[in-house]
Amino acid sequence: MDVAKVSAPLGRDAECVALERVLEAARGGHGSVLVLRGEPGVGKSVLLDYAAAIATGFAVARAAGVESELELPLAGLQQLFGASLLDRAAALAPPQRDALRVAFGLLEGPVPDPFLVALAALGVLTDAADEQPLLCLVDDVQWLDKTSVQMLSFVARRLTAERLAIVFAVREPNEERVLGGLADLTLAGLNDHDARELLDSALPGGLDQQVRDRIVAETRGNPLALLELPRGLTPAELAGGFGLPQQAVAGRVEASFLRRIEALPEATQRLLFVAAAEPVGDVTLMFGALERLGIPPDAISAAETEGLISLEARVRFRHPLVRSAAYRAAPAAVRRRVHAALADATDPSVDPDRRAWHRAHATPVPDEEIAVELEQSASRARSRGGMTAAAAFLERAAELTPDPGQRGTRALAAAHAKFDAGATDAAEALLTVASSCPLDELQHARVDRLRARIAFTRTRGSDTPAMLSAAARRLEPLDPELARETHLEALWAAVRSGRFARAEGVLEAADAAAASGSVRSIDLLLRGLTTRLARGYEPALPAVAYALDVFQEEGFRHENIAWCWLACQLAMDLWNDDACAAIATGLAATARDRGALGVLPFALNYSAAHQLFAGAFGVCEQLVHEADTITTATSSVPIADFAVLLAAWRGDRERTFALREAAIAGGTARGEGFAVEVGEWAVATLHLGYGEYAEAHQAAQRAYDHDGLGFNVWVLPELIEAAVRNGDTAAADLALTRLAERSSLSTTPWARGIEARSRALLAGGDDADALYREAIEQLSRSKVIVHHARAELVYGEWLRREGRRVDARVQLKSAYAALDEMGAAAFAERARRELAATGETVRKRSDDTRDELTPQEAQIARMARDGLTNAEIGAQLFLSHRTVEWHMRKILGKLGITSRRELADALPEREAELMPVP
Template structure:
């Protein structure tokens, strides 16, 4: 039976072994499985991974482990895991193949985006598993590099039908960063009987039974502790358990135990272990060459092998990571530098320039410009592969070695920018502080200030973010006009999102930005438009904002979506809104842009809600949620709020609204308060609870949040008119007219006609209802159109025109029911019943047997997408798409794609 901790048989663990056996059965039968083994150091996670590998049988097993010294080398763990699979690389689509080859340094190319690499790894796993079931094992996740962690977590959430097992082992509690919601197997201590048997195997003499019980209790059955802590202790020490009571964490005590065992070895053997610990790859040839440089004979490793601390085969493998860390910490600074120097000398700078530079950097005693230059070049290579975190690590070490203070300042600033780009804003302030200890020119000072403000905006995007951005923008005005303009736009955007909680930040930001000449590019025009919107009022700003939207043309402009999306709403440009969000999703998917895609998915989902495509919107939000868990990049909550409101399920909707309000208050994001108020008003209007809708809309309309205010006025008119508050309805209608008249689009004028019908002269109501329906029919706004038909039908019924009312109400009811707008559907159903018509109950079998994912795949297949295209859009492997399509065919009772469109229509 496989080893538990490097020498004993695997004891007990029936539950754990059964779980792993079932996992292997699923994989052999064509299903993918993901599992996280979680437990404290020494609990036996690695032994269980060994068991899994040995039981894999005919499966292909590929394995990697995080190593603390490697944690800053981009893709190091991922590359080791994928190395046996690279023969499948030519089978991937060209963009994915090129991205992975670039990330691994096999081919030159532009920096690949993380999502594209994730799709490539997913495809690589699927292609390999098509030949042979695949088991991928990742040990010590807490030490793998950041990019490997992001990619593997992404892949773990997209595996489905590829015959792949992806099994992680992570310390707990709190060491893992991104695996928290994946299937988990807790690896705790052994049961008492097994623990006592394991302890007995490690004891060299008799121990009192009560002392033995205390040792078992104190170690909580941790196998490594049971084996290691008794070693090196005298009978007298054992007689009292582990000596005097200790508050030291168990892992530290085990490492101390390994340290004592290492200290008892010959000096040359200790040096061998140190060299093996510092050389993280486990390259045996490299280790022997380094030992030769250090004047150490290879057989010096024999005592460490005999002690069971290290194994040497095709690779060097420590019994446990705590042995590596104990060997590392046992050395003094000078000894560590000597080992790094030897490893640098035997590492080929042409084949492995980054590790060569890394070892040289740690061998340096003081400033060394040559090594700093090597590290800077390594940072460039890491950045070219998309490894921003690794680039930051190289630059940070280069900063420490640079002799020239000005160069040190530039490197520290570059490291800070790399940390920020890598999604680690919390690590930026210390680097900026290091830069400020050096002489900075005016432009560098301004960039430091700008980056500090950007960090503040990311960490706290509410009311406190605007002022630092404004200060930074002011400093950049005479130094870098383009950077100043972009920073003013960020400041203005921050103030827009702070909204009612912004303490007049919007006016101050706009006044400051107006003093700066703005360019005619998208950034400049958008800045001009938002300044006009803030200071000159809505009518004056609409032409400027439309000009800015018209200037958007490049993929780079799509990064402005967080502002241009709300602007398109604000000027009632539904066609532009759809075009922008569709382009943003398409572009970010094609490029694999981790930074843009969450926002793009959320904003596209919002557009689809208004278009009445709730299922598609929900699919995108599910995708954004999965992406957010994998990358910790959350999309904007606006679409989730709207979808919850219009689905009409009161309790979950209100829970979401309350959570959003609480979060918005804490972060100072006033626009979210407006959004939550609008959503609450829409929910209650749908449910026919008009007093509650009126109160919610009144509160939301107290501040003119961009885009949200337009929608809120419509809800306020309807709620007030239905609740008998005619004066409130009239005022809201008039305020809406000030905006819709200048906007002039069919969407705007259709919304205004509906408000006029509700709150205007009764004699003109029918003509205005008809105008609203006609204008909204010319747009993609199917949800507002259905609401207009509902209100017209309600009016017709009250006019005792039951036949005409049925026509409008039936159309509205069918539309709401098809969308999934249950609250409005029930309201329309009640009105229909009042006309004397029997309302058909919804057929629960109509397509409900297709899951959301299956339905989306079916729709894409009907649209003519191939399996690889569907997979790229949904972040699935083509083989998983094929598997889901087979399930769809079976559920629909068809045999091919040719029948799919008809079968979906029939349902």
């Protein structure tokens, strides 16, 4: 269609230009997204129609959220895909293809991870866009099921080099900022001039000036209100200006539609209700219900003439408010009869879940048979990864259960499902229902546990460890395995809360429960952790080491993934950098394979820490960036990451302080002590790099607030160096004692080297010289390359002060070269100044004139260097293959090469030697 011949909606020139730009970008191979926001009737749907009309050369796929399907998983995505797009799933990699088919109920299989389904959705849409530019229009997102919103949000945030455009329309205001972070455009009402013109077009016979001005003012330029309100006014109101009802625009517009519906023949009103209650718009199903209700099919004519509904491939209402007005117009008894007819017309072998849903709305009284059907629907939804739908089915099942005891059981199951789906308010309300029913002691204990988990999820407050511990104690005689897992959750809450935790009795209760002889890795971790916290570092070594061995041998099973953070923390506590790196890397790889984006950010951050200490700052930045991107895309709670520490090592003062303030504010608000400690640790490192030892000493003391699990491994060496340089040998001696209590029990090069370096700082003469040499030798065999370079730096500084300038230059040159190469700017400058003091002239490295790769480009380049195809890279990084291809073109240009075969030589040699990036 010629765009020039498509008329822009009145008063929406700027919005139309924005839509044209979205299409033009997609047509040129630059995926584009736009979210239209605004109140009901402001013209969002009209603009979607305009986009469809001007999308010359595009395939167009459409979907619209429906309030009654809000709880049905993937209803929106299925509507958008239709048969033609779904057929493309056959070309996906088997894990993605099967995940999508299981999620859509087309294949039996284990519960697919929702983000593996999202990756499949991305593959389907980008594959279609390869063949022909694709425009996806999604209306009424506020009524789209949560799972579909997550999937489409995931896709929208990964459009880079695809011929794909997505335009969403979402009602504002709404409780959540749906699709936050995407490019958006908020629609206001029309200006007065355009509003009057639109109103005049709806009433060509003329309108009293005062009435017209009042309508324009009260509708605030809302186009649908301007068109609909006058239809409900009497001639006297139009002529004399008697008062219009003072309601919200949505209410006034819906009331106007309601008046028009009530003026239709009764059979047509009933037909509209049937169509409204059958949200998919299935024509066959609607006519099947009409037949059962004795409503003639030609009753639709009056509604079509009135412009309220149209019968095409699917039934379409003129506006969602027409649907809601039609649904609410029917008395409760009529609603039940219509839902019953729709249930009878629905084939139970094809769509048992929608049939059960209609049956549930058709009954006015509790019905055990329907409740059982809803339970079965919940089970099917859960097997497809539709936890939101499972929760909705279980909630309705509880409402329809006649037996009080069974009602409590189902309400408790629904509460757990709501919690797993992220609906904590609804979960808490269902717990209240369950508590009012006769429950057995185990169920009461499970209620307590879920209340505590909800509290921790909401606030991570200092009281939640005690709440979880109390629930665990209540569970002990009833479900010992669940009790031990709950004790571990209580300790997790206490450890992460750190300085904010109020955990009296929590450790003692967990310690007693850990005496079980179970050999599950979760139980072994509990035993190791309680021993470490209750009896100290040395007594815990055998139990912790054994737990880590079993954990790694078992691999990354579903139940283990949730505790990988603890395994990494315990490995750090043992100075076992090999185990920690292996767990973090293995978890990241497993999470990628499964599309487990809820877990992946944690794995990426632990991997980032090890890449940072391996001196691979670029790799670290890429991993942290990817973790942040996934957290944003999944709307997850931000995690305390290592971006602040990376900034500190790079000597970026402004960024370090900004990230530190954010970490402390967020950590304090959430009650997460770890975030506060990381922020202070980073500032201590920054000041050490700049030689600001008094400030570094203060920050390190703030970071080392208590004996944090695994944390003293990192902070105590910084505290010792800062205290020594600041002249506070007493503080340094105390910190060294604490460090040696742990490091002396380890044989790893990391532990031995850090202890030797720390002792050397407090020693003198030959003892210091021998200790510095031992530190450098040990750390050279570890993965903590940055600390090897810093050992050379402090040794060189000591040698210069001892007057051994020639020897000092050897150490300082090596330190400077390593620190400068990895990008530790402040420490490198400290080494350069020391070299200058020995009489050695060292030039600052000039900026590389070649464009640097971004973190994501560097990651893609390394994967391509290792032989992965674009499709394989895309699958691991949750990108489309076209986006990877686009990045590869930029990478080759920046590196000044023409083919992937040259990547091995073009990438820095140091990066080529690093351990594989997960």
